[in-house]
Amino acid sequence: MSEGDNNSRQAIARELVERFHDYLAYERRLSPRTLSAYQGDIERFREWLRQADVSHPKEITQHHVRAYAAWRHRNGTTAKSLQRVLSSLRALFRFLIREGVTGINPAEGVRAPKIARRLPKSLDADQVNQLLTIRETDPLALRDRAMLELLYACGLRLAELVSLDVNDIPSEDNQLEVTGKGSKTRRIPLGRMARDAIDAWLKVRGDMAKEGETALFTGVRGSRISPRMVEKCVAERAVKQETNRHLTPHMLRHSFASHLLESSGDLRAVQELLGHADISTTQIYTHLDFQHLAQVYDKAHPRARRNKESDETPAEKENGK
Template sequence: MASASTRLDEALENAGRQLDGDHRLVKLTKGAYRATWERLAAHLRQAGLHDPGQVDDRILRGFLAQLARDGLSPRSIGRHVSALKWLLGTWQRHGVPCPADALLLKAPRAPRRLPQAPDVETVSRLLDPTSRTGTTPPAGEDNRSREVRDRCLFEWLYGSGLRLSEVVSLDLDAVDRANGQVRVTGKRNKTRIVPVGRKAAEALEAWLPLRARWARPDEPAVFISHLGRRLTTRTVQRRLERLSRSRGLSEPLHPHQLRHAFATHVLESSGDLRAVQEMLGHESLSTTQIYTHLDFQHLMSVYEKAHPRAGRQPVEGGSEDSGQT
């Protein structure tokens, strides 16, 4: 019978063999899981624990608390929680006595990051063909075609709030040019109908004749490369970075920021959260509500600049007893 000092090591070794045989996990994830288990084992030994039967929910919560004290972010701790749940589940399936319950193990909630949405002026500077600064017009027919295509791409990302994956997977038969709308297939293969703005529609009409010169006969994609095939997401990212630099923006934009800008600017103008939810294709209204925080930040910025008693500095020339109203 194994001694208490070796029972933990044996249980971890057996779990490691099960991990090696799990083809659902990639090599990088398996390495991260092993690193978590080694860190847990060191924590247990330091506490004088050498048996899986001594590992209960209180011990594991203490381990996670120690990770937080070591400076790990909630996101990083969440990855450790995933590794621990995998370990506890494996122990349970193979009869290793362990009182800890994997279902009770929860990661700390990571603070929700507000999306970085460029303002209207920045988007206009990006998309306006007359806003080129410090560059010369592209030479050559292919380069001019790329520029027209790119402008159309980014007009669609901003004008209809499409995800990057949605815009590259867009096919010609999904676009209803007569009625100014497009059928989009989003997450979990759910489809929605999204309106196409005037600028995006004009950009498409400029791009389609040029697309016809590049397209292979069997290619249905709206946005293609000079090789005649559908663009990749990475190509779109690189092209937007390049355009951002050519427009003299302080930082290159990411395609998803144009989607954030779409949602923020529509919400600022309309206040219709439910309509923005439908256009973005969010299943839950709570997902869309993050843009209300951005809208509130905008309102606060306007308030701070415009209201005479909003800022911390006193109004120039004013006093506490400046008269009655």
């Protein structure tokens, strides 16, 4: 079959695809990378329509789009990629409606499978204690301990930690006021261990900080410490303390949230302390808490052990004796 014959059987003609590409490039000003992704999505859809013997855009229904999405999913396309594919198709049909080629958008209302939310990684209480037991007394070690204590004791975001000034540390009531996302402020109790670590750092801070520097934490050159340097310090300190984990500042925030929720069960309080605008963001920690409880149950509850034993075959029981 010649290229001309093949194009004549296409439900969406090459000329329309080229016009759509120009629309995305010059009117919507999409990036080259996004343009390339959209182009690949449209070409695969056109080929699928050709094999399905669909010969005109007006013949394409929501059933076709759903069937195409299901076919892509069965063939290994992830939920996240399918979201982009459907976005490409919705944009295409909006363009075709504008051009008067068709009157409906069959991709509207078709949704990709939900993306599985990855549970945040966190440390257990023993790992946190191992990390925070820093015995060195040089200025860098005292600074690192104070940063780690604040990240864990207050559940701070990295940007919140870096932006702290010396004057932000309360002198009496031990309520730390933090400015978070959207310039929203919240107050967080400053625990005794964190307070002691900060006080120890403040005694030697003048040996590192430039004169007139307001930042609570500084680098070796005396200026406000950068987020990248905090990440590096946290990772290196995890190695020195032999926690056997690759550690990031955000993992300490996750540890703060999961340990607090595990002990209190008060989701609203954890939401306030983390500075989440929507409680649905905080609810991911209920999954972490349930995982922990399930592990405890499996290890300790007589019924759990009995169920595991009953699942064994007679041969497995015999081998286990």
